[in-house]
Amino acid sequence: MESRVLVYGAYGHTGRFVVAELVRRGLVPVLSGRSTTALDELGAQVPGSEVRPASVDDPAALDAAVRGVSAVVNVAGPFLDTARPLADAAVRAGAHYLDVAAEQAAVQGLYDAYGAPGAAPDVAVVPAMSFYGGLADLLATAATTGWDTIDAVTVGIGLDRWWPTRGTRITGERNTATRLVVDGGQLVPAPAPAPEREWVFPAPIGTQTVVGVPFSEIVTMARHLPATRIENYLASVALGDVRDPATSAPQAVDEHRRSAQVFVVDVVVRRGREDRRIAATGRDIYAVTAPLLVEAVVRLLDGRAQERGVLAPGEAFDAQDFLDSLSAEWLTIDTP
Missing domain, CATH: 3.30.360.10 (Dihydrodipicolinate Reductase; domain 2)
Known part of the structure; x- marks a missing residue:
């Protein structure tokens, strides 16, 4: 199982919970976000991690950030602004995309974008996994x-x-x-x-x-x-x-x-x-979002999930088995 997972917004409150849970589950976090200073400070606390700063309004920087990772986890709101650029970058790179959006419009925007005829991605796009x-x-x-x-x-x-x-x-x-x-x-x-x-x-x-x-x-x-x-x-x-x-x-x-x-x-x-x-x-x-999100990542990477298309959590995973595993x-x- 490929182990590198990019966490966008890694230095935020929820992001730190997610990074810690990825490490606990044996995955390697790639730390990303807007602030190079905050990323460097966090990277010094997470042995083996890699820092890749990028802004959501810079597609080239996002493409460089997501290169070589197996999944992109977006925990940086507002998701009305961040979800589509990061999901697009993940899809271009062949990486699964997950986020923690509570905003209905951000989630529906991804469903509309990737649910259109001929637009289904070859990876999983799972918003609101939180x-x-x-x-x-x-x-x-x-x-x-x-x-x-x-x-x-x-x-x-x-x-x-x-x-x-x-x-x-x-x-x-x-x-x-x-x-x-x-x-x-x-x-x-x-x-x-x-x-x-x-x-x-x-x-x-x-x-x-x-x-x-x-x-x-x-x-x-x-x-x-x-x-x-x-x-x-x-x-x-x-x-x-x-x-x-x-x-x-x-x-x-x-x-x-x-x-x-x-x-x-x-x-x-x-x-x-x-x-x-x-x-x-x-x-x-905020803390409980981390095990939910990371369990979803693990299942996407080890094949215990529907691995292609834009999906609701209950579509992507066996709901009862997922809940029982927590x-x-x-x-x-x-x-x-």
């Missing part, structure tokens, strides 16, 4: 195994707090596109004002007020799940944290550099009179 996007997609895919029709998929994201990174704030300011839900089997604008409800999450979250805030999982699930309705909700306390400019950035509290944040992603699916429910519980939405140190999967 806490927002990939995790809910995999949970819903596993929960609906065996169903050829789905009446509804409803995702509840419970967070005790949300300490946003600088990247999260910048991405949020950039993301002004109309948010979408699925209604009548089609992507349509989300209702306004956003709906609110009470959601009883599994422990340790419990009951929270949640508000409709569609993330990229709506778009990924719409791509491959035959659902009449797909919607998701976010804890209103977390939304308040992100909107408050005084909320601090996440602070490490354990040996993995995770924050104290606790989350539950709770997915309820319905077909006729049958309901199924599956939930994932863990710590730190360490309980990062995620606990519960099927009541």
